[in-house]
Amino acid sequence: MPPTLSGCSLEDPKLSSDLIVARDFDLGMIGPPLSISMDFIANGMIELKVSNSGQICACAYGIVVLALNSLAKVAMRSKLLVSSIILSPFLVWMPAPTLGGAGAARPIKAHAGAPTAGSLAGSEIEDSTKTGAVGPEATGPRVVRAQILLDRARFSPGEIDGVYGDDFGIAVKGYQENHDLKPTGTIDAAMWRLLDSDSSPLLLTYTITKADEKGPFQPAPADIQEKAKMKWLGFETPEEELGEKFHSSPKLLAELNPGKNLDTAGERITVPNVRHAPLRLALRVVVSKSKRTVIAYSAGGKELAQYPATIGGPHDPLPIGHWTITSVVHYPWFNYDPELFWNADPRKATAILPPGPRNPAGAVWIGLSKEHYGIHGTPDPGHIRHGESAGCIRMTNWDVVDLSHMVRRGTPIVLEE
Numbered sequence: 001m002p003p004t005l006s007g008c009s010l011e012d013p014k015l016s017s018d019l020i021v022a023r024d025f026d027l028g029m030i031g032p033p034l035s036i037s038m039d040f041i042a043n044g045m046i047e048l049k050v051s052n053s054g055q056i057c058a059c060a061y062g063i064v065v066l067a068l069n070s071l072a073k074v075a076m077r078s079k080l081l082v083s084s085i086i087l088s089p090f091l092v093w094m095p096a097p098t099l100g101g102a103g104a105a106r107p108i109k110a111h112a113g114a115p116t117a118g119s120l121a122g123s124e125i126e127d128s129t130k131t132g133a134v135g136p137e138a139t140g141p142r143v144v145r146a147q148i149l150l151d152r153a154r155f156s157p158g159e160i161d162g163v164y165g166d167d168f169g170i171a172v173k174g175y176q177e178n179h180d181l182k183p184t185g186t187i188d189a190a191m192w193r194l195l196d197s198d199s200s201p202l203l204l205t206y207t208i209t210k211a212d213e214k215g216p217f218q219p220a221p222a223d224i225q226e227k228a229k230m231k232w233l234g235f236e237t238p239e240e241e242l243g244e245k246f247h248s249s250p251k252l253l254a255e256l257n258p259g260k261n262l263d264t265a266g267e268r269i270t271v272p273n274v275r276h277a278p279l280r281l282a283l284r285v286v287v288s289k290s291k292r293t294v295i296a297y298s299a300g301g302k303e304l305a306q307y308p309a310t311i312g313g314p315h316d317p318l319p320i321g322h323w324t325i326t327s328v329v330h331y332p333w334f335n336y337d338p339e340l341f342w343n344a345d346p347r348k349a350t351a352i353l354p355p356g357p358r359n360p361a362g363a364v365w366i367g368l369s370k371e372h373y374g375i376h377g378t379p380d381p382g383h384i385r386h387g388e389s390a391g392c393i394r395m396t397n398w399d400v401v402d403l404s405h406m407v408r409r410g411t412p413i414v415l416e417e
Contacts, residue, residue, distance in 0.1 A: 122203050122256060122270055128196050135186035138164040144252070146187055148202045148272045149195040150175060151247055154305035156399050159381050160272050161249040167308040170293060174306040203256070204273045206246075212238060213265040220358050220379075224336055224351045233356030233379070238263035244357060246271040247398050249382060280304055282406040285325070285413040287311065287375075287393055289318045294375065294393060296406050307403065310378075310394040318393075318415050319370045325411040327367035328404050331355035332376075363397040364404045368413060375400060 124130070124141035125148075134142050143164055147157040150168075155175040158167030172191075173183040179194055187195075219236050221227055235241040239250035239262050246253070248271070253262060256270045282296035282304055289311050296304040312318040334353040357363050362377015377397040395403070 125202055128192075128199075131189050131192040131196075133186050133188055134164065135184075136164055136169065143168070144272070145202060146172070146195065148274065149198055151272075151274050152198055152200075152276060153195070154276065154402070156305070156307045156396070158308045158396055158399075159243075159249050160247050160274075161252050161382070162255075170291065170308050171306065174291075174293065174295075178303050178306075200275070201273055203270050205268050206271045208238075208242075208262070208265050208267045208269065210265045212241060212245075213263060215241075217241075224348070224353070227353050228336075228351040230354055232354055233358040235357060242269075242271070244381065244397055247274045247396070248272055276402070279402075279405050281408075282403075282411060285403075285407060285411060287318070287413065287415045289320070289415070289417050294395060294399075294403065296403060304406065305402065307395050307399040309375075312392075316392075319373055320415050320417060321370070323369045323373075323413050323415065325366055325407050325409060325413055326369050327365070327409060328407065329365045329367070330401075330404065331363060332359070332361050332365040334360050336360070357397055362394075362400065364400045366400070366404060366407065370415075375403070377401070 121141055121144075125145050127141075127145075130142055132142070134146055139162055141162070144160060144162045147160040147162070147168060150157050150171045151160065153175065155171045155178070156167075157171040158165070169185050172187055173185050175181075175195075176183040176185075176191060179191075181191055181194075215234065215238070216232070217235055217237055217240075220230070220233055227233065235244070237250070239253065242248075242253055242262060243250045250262075253269070253271065260269050261267050262269065280298055283299055284297050286295045286297065287293070287309070288295070292309055292311055294307045294309045296306075298304050333355055336351040336353055353359055357377070358379040360379060362379060364375075364377050366375040368374050373392055375393040375395065377400045378394050381396040381398075
């Protein structure tokens with residue numbers, strides 16, 4: 001029986017311990033700064049790239065393979081699929097790669113190409129001279145520009161879609177508060193000046209790979225029992241997969257690439273440049289019910305990142321108080337028990353749902369010391385902060401993956417009004 005989530009609770013302490021121990025494996029001992037990229041492809045296949053300032057490092061490759069073998073043994077002892085273990089557990093403790101300076105961003109993929117002039121919309125997104133106010137109900141290139149810049153500053157706007165929505169408004173206010181600006185929710189000239197201090201290109205040319213094209217892609221059945229028969233709850237379309245890779249709505253990617261095939265290997269497309277600065281370890285996390293945010297802090301109360309979240313609801317309220325993080329599991333299995341959900345038919349059978357980005361817990365489960373509660377991803381990134389969750393704290397998959405590399409077992413977390 002694989003370890004599963006009961007409602008929202010991980011129920012295999014030994015597995016949690018094994019995963020955390022593996023996650024704390026220190027690659028710093030092998031010397032120079034390294035960049036490690038591990039991508040789940042399908043059916044337990046892993047694509048692994050290890051580089052040293054852009055060059056393949058054979059020594060590091062061997063050590064990481066040994067570490068992956070250890071993780072595989074953990075998976076077999078716990079009867080897990082390889083896809084359920086932490087696929088990128090080392091990034092927190094690695095020295096940041098030196099790619100053009102101390103603050104340089106870590107590339108998403110080695111094949112992400114040079115800046116692109118793009119279409120008219122692309123050139124307008126790149127235009128830093130247009131600094132007019134951007135407020136509620138705004139749409140278009142300036143909103144996309146601000147969303148990309150806020151994403152890179154780790155004030156996540158949620159899904160990049162070119163629309164001023166709730167998530168974007170929360171990101172704007174959070175950025176303003178953190179930079180001693182009046183939190184109006186409207187981007188003015190002063191905020192544009194701060195955002196535009198990040199002068200990296202906002203758009204990149206990306207070449208669709210065979211792995212992007214391969215999938216497997218298939219619609220997820222609505223029935224829980226039918227979902228339980230699947231081996232992997234993956235994306236339904238290549239457009240969904242690319243959207244998550246670049247923190248964007250599939251609709252925006254289509255608008256940036258008129259006439260392009262987003263499901264064809266070799267196609268060169270324009271995508272948001274959502275490269276982030278290297279990660280830092282968070283000393284505490286604060287979840288705000290009123291603001292609907294998750295904020296990670298370093299020493300001295302310095303804000304490292306802010307993410308939008310769907311937080312509980314009237315039937316499953318947020319458990320206010322001080323807790324700790326007890327586990328971090330990438331691609332968890334999910335144990336569906338209708339008795340734990342207020343809006344489910346208790347007469348329905350329980351089910352164990354396979355891992356995947358469209359699993360109810362999404363890409364990551366971060367368990368809390370409060371029983372049955374945790375922070376997790378979502379199968380529907382376009383609806384964060386729309387509606388309610390079953391008591392837990394739900395984020396986009398890319399945001400919760402980002403947070404998962406900033407925390408560890410024992411990190412304090414405060415759930416507040």
